[in-house]
Amino acid sequence: MMTGLQCISCGASYPVLPLYNCEGCGGILDVVYDYERIADKWRREGENTDDLLPLPFAKRVTLGEGNTPLLKADRLARRLGIEELYLKCEFANPTGSFKDRPVSIGVSMAIAFECAQIIVASSGNGAAATSAYAARAGLDAVILVPEATPSEKVKQSVAYGGKVIRVEGPYSNSFALAKEVGEQFGMFNVTSTFINPYTMEGDKNVAYEMYRQLDGRVPDWVYVPIGAGPLLVGIDKGYRELMKLGKTAHLPRMAGIQAEGCSPIARAYREGRERVESDPSPATIAGGINDGLHGYAQDGTYTLEAIRRSGGYANAVPDEAIREAQSWLAKDEGLFVEPSSAVSIAELKMSVEAGRVEPSSAVTVILTGHGLKDMGSIRSDYEAPLIPKQANALVELLQS
Ligand SMILES: [Zn+2]
Structure with missing residues (x-):
């Protein structure tokens, strides 16, 4: 029950067309729905969050994205000093990252608009997702990635047949x-x-699923790693829609976490600025969020507004803390994620210690991408020893 597009800056309305920024002011366009009609339908037929998407499931190009696990993580919660911690395992999507959700909708809309060719710029996860969903849809895809993109992500994208080009x-x-x-x-x-x-x-859909997985409860906090921040804004919008439709009386606070080496949104938050300024030379091991927003700083401002409205905050953590948190997730909970996914855990530890987050809070952390996607970023001490094929060599090693 999408009705059109609306500019978030000047309020101009547009029909459902392949448009990007507002033609009048260059602002970000937001998809709008007829919430009254949806509420009426839900009263008669029961809730169906498909009504809150641009296309119904039957018209979407799908590889089985979504319905990812929400794991309660007690051991990691104890380490961080909080009572209730849930991990939303977005790395369990078909191409190994959360990007399968937005790309499924994007590629489906390309078909709805009868566009035969797709183009994408991505730090790697969106590249792999676009190449895969374009293959599934039988469309051509041009995929642009930065030169420093991990080779795993480049090769995965090439594997699906997209035209992958490093810039x-x-x-x-x-x-x-x-x-x-x-x-x-x-x-x-x-x-x-x-x-x-x-x-x-x-x-x-991440918000709708978590709502169902927690039986209608809304967590106190949702932690999201952010580059430009569409995942955070999307989750926030999802919860606000559930409130509009009378499904919840509470909204979560949104925490947007970046790496120190690329933190335009976190810097603006700390300095109390309204506007985000781009970072001309971003540098962090967290490649998925290594986005300096050069030429589109307004995207960061939009995300910052959503964070502030929710009562949340933005912050950044150093690469060394990200590596440590990546190791905690693997060793405490059996979850191997890429560095970008670990920023929230690193930050949460700091914020609990600093008293910013109450130990009694129910916290959900979004784990965005699989660890196998960026093996080059992990430390050399992840190597395994080699022994001769004699039992005494093994015994000696185990006892050392
Ligand atoms: Zn506008």
Whole structure:
């Protein structure tokens, strides 16, 4: 029951078309729905969150994304000093990251708009997802990734048959090229910042699922690693829609976490600024969120507004703390995630110690990408010893 698009800056309305930023003011476009009609339908037929998406399931290109586990993590909770910790395992999506959700919607909309070619700029996870969903849909995909993208993500993207091209410099260069060349050739741009209004709608499913998985309870906090922040804004929008439709009286506080080496949103939050400024030379091991927002700092401002409205905060953590948290997730809970996914755990430890988060809080952390996607970032001490094939060699090693 999508009714159209609306500019978040000037309020201009648009019909459902392959549009990107507002034609009048360049602002971000948001998908709007007829909530009264949806509420009426839910009263008669029961709730169906498919009504809150641009396309019903039957019209979506799918690889079985979503319905990811929400694991209660007691051992890690004790380490962090909180009572109730849940981990939303988005790395369990078909291509190994949360990007399958927005890309499923983006590729489906390309088909609805009869666009035969897709273009995307991605730090790697969106690249793999776009290549896979384009293959599934039988569409051509042009995939631009920054030169420093982990080889696992590049090879995974190539495997699905997309035309994968590495672009010199940081992510923002890939973003600018996708925008310019995509427009020139009429390709549908499914880049999941806020440039494509439809893709973020897929991220709302994380909120709907967590709502069901916690039997209608809403956590006190939701922690999300953020580059531009569409996942955070999507989850926040999902919960606000559930409130609009009378399904919850509470909203979670949203915490947006970055790496110190690339923290334009966290910096603006700490300095009390309204506007986010881009970071010209971002550098962190957390490649999935290594986005300096160069040329689209307004995306960061939009995310910061959502964070503040929810009563949450933004913060950043150093790479060494990210590595440590990555190891805690693996050794405490058996979850091997990429560095970007571990930033929230690293930050949560600091914030509980600093008294920013109450130990009695119910906290949900979104784990965005699988550890196998970025093996180059893990330390050399993850190597295994080699022994000769004699039992005494093994015994000697086990006793040492
Ligand atoms: Zn506008």
